Amino acid sequence: MELRLLVTFEKVATVLSFTRAAAELAYAQSSVTAQIRALESSLGVELFDRLGSRIRLTEAGERLLPYARPIIELSDEARAAVTGAEEPAGTLTVGTMESLTSYRLPPLLEFFHHRYPGVRLALRTTIGDETRLALRQGTYDLGFLMEEEDEHAGLESEVLAVEPLALVAAATQPTLAAVSRSRNSRAPSSTT
Secondary structure, X not given: OOHHHHHHHHHHHHHOOHHHHHHHHOOOHHHHHHHHHHHHHHHOOOOEEEEOXXXXXXXXXXXXXXXXXXXXXXXXXXXXXXXXXXXXXXXEEEEEOHHHXXXXXXXXXXXXXXXXXXXXXXXXXXXXXXXXXXXXXXXXXXXXXXXXXXXXXOOOOOOOOOOOOOOOOOOOOXXXXXXXXXXXXXXXXXXX
């Protein structure tokens, strides 16, 4: 089993798309397809069910995935240890909500990639409870959460930003009128 085939498998399994995996790995889609077929051939099992334009992991693929990630991470660590790299290297597994991954993290991820090119970021889309559990179990190295609570047992937390929350509805909506009255009754009045 070749390491590069496992890397490709892990990426396809994570994003569940040959096209997106090819883009993220900077391969042609045909290369990704060929690598997955080569891995399936060497193992003698199918790793993905192809469902038209969608794919999903087979049972064999589900069993392989938990082994692929640590093998890739150990390979990265071994390479860094052998080369004596001064810069950080290896894989950093990050758990976060999909909305943060899509809207808030891209500039941070780009900055991080340029600052630490030897670090491979593995993003895992999960919600708060799953992220905290994975951090406690050592499955994730880092997690981004969006929630009011900023202290979590057994974890070190730091507030990076406060997100504003706005309620938006039609002015005729009875719920909005009640919230607005409640808010205005507590807010100090000001005259302009």
